[in-house]
Amino acid sequence: MSDAALLGAAHLSVARQGRALLDDISLDLPQRGAVALIGPNGAGKSTLMQVLAGQLAPDGGAVTLQGRPLKALDVRARAQHLGYMPQRFEPHWDVTLLDLVQMRLADPAQAAQVLALADLQALALRRWSTLSGGERARGMLAAVLATDPPVLLADEPGAALDVQHRLALVQALARRGRERLVVVVMHDLDLAFECFDRVVVMHAGRVAMDGAPAQLLHAPQLDAVFGVHFERIVVAPHTLLRARSLSLKEKP
């Protein structure tokens, strides 16, 4: 692992009922950058995110944060360093957005300021059940980022959003990548290749490809991983992917 890595994974493996969910995964993630994690269903993206966030202990291998093993940090220290946006978030009690941000902070008095910075003051006292999907996503992101964690891990944060709000959210995440490390599980391949600095492609619990979007976009291996033939449509300066037909299952 290089010295510059902020978050590192070394030989991670997770197995459930004899099936390998993660199989010898090693990754180095630098101090800043927007990294998209893509792959077909069941590739192990969410499992990897949970392990990186310290939510799930790996069966083998280790995660390091600033060179120190993640499991040596207590939950509070982890919360300071890692922001985690889960795939689904539905609070059991109908809290307000201000409540949510206060719960994230050690000093609740700062919550109003956090919401002001995120331009969410108008929603501060609204209860969760009254917020729209887009407002919830922005509110949750503001709460997760309230402590300004060096690492943000987001698991398909835009999955339930309409196209406008998804784009706004993904762009906000990518922008943060200029200053901090942001790792996002993405299903929308075009957004992943367009907005992120680095794309990690997972398949069957392993890292199949890892590199800059321009390098990966034209690789035939991408078609093999997703089990389709992609048509590359060039709309300068971007290249869009369109699945043309199913390909026979083949291992990349």
Add this chain to the structure above:
Amino acid sequence: MNPSIKLCCRAFAALALAVVLGICAGHQWASPADIWQAITERDTLRGRLLWEWRMPRVLAAACVGALLGLSGAVFQGVFRNPLAEPYLLGASGGAALGATIALLVPLGLPQSWLLPVLAFAGAWGSTLLVLGVARVAGALDASGMLLAGVAMAAMLGAIRSFLMLALSDETVSLQVVMSWVLGGIQTPTWSGLGWLALVTLACLLATQTLARGLDLLGLGDATAQSFGLDVARFVPRAVLLGSLVVAAAVAYGGLVAFVGLAAPHIARWWVGPRHRWVLPASALAGAVVVTIADAMARSVLPPAEVPLGLITAVAGGPFFIVLLARRLRAHGGRA
């Protein structure tokens, strides 16, 4: 005036009103003037009856209600389930079994401390068992937990009934144990009441240490953990404290159903979902509810007394059904 101060004033006014009403109510109704007279001069028989019997009884009911409300708020917070309740989850049943053992089984130890200790052991053990059963069955959702709790409560009830049949004799009459099972406030001496008030206050303060954790737990395990709560450590600690509160409530008031269910709902409706306020507000709501229910228990069928547990069950059962129906509708047929 600050809205939260206004709210506090109203809540305490409601409690004061319930306490006065509770002291007035009974086999023979007293007027507020009688109460004042009993406080200032206690030489008449009526004054002494009010001072030595009714007032400590009513204040004890308020304390037991506060403990029940508090335990309900802790349990609903830990189980993240608005239908959770110490009575339905078997915790109260466990406490009652412990208390029955203390009353009926000659263990050669002083009953005054054996009873609360065994009540606590019963409440704690049965809650851990319900959690364990639900976890093993992979049914940590609301319905799985409630079913495990109902099964546990039924088993504990059966064991308790067996003990009552097998072990009661002339020295420990069934009546004493029955009054526990059906729920009823024992009239304490003023010094006994002082202890109960102290226990209630200690429980209120101790549960405040859970407030932040319960708030975070309500965000779901993943988010709670990522916001800095050690879920695996916090839940057993909260269950332990919650069981202590249940044990205290059962030790002083027997099995009283549904107060632990209703009080947190009233509290959340009053002060919102943050546990820093829900816990004390739920204690207050429980105190008001049990004070009124106990007043009814003493005045519905004079000179006899209706068990308190019957009154709360008759009033609380429909409340539970309404909550369940609302939840089923909101969650598409799943509790």
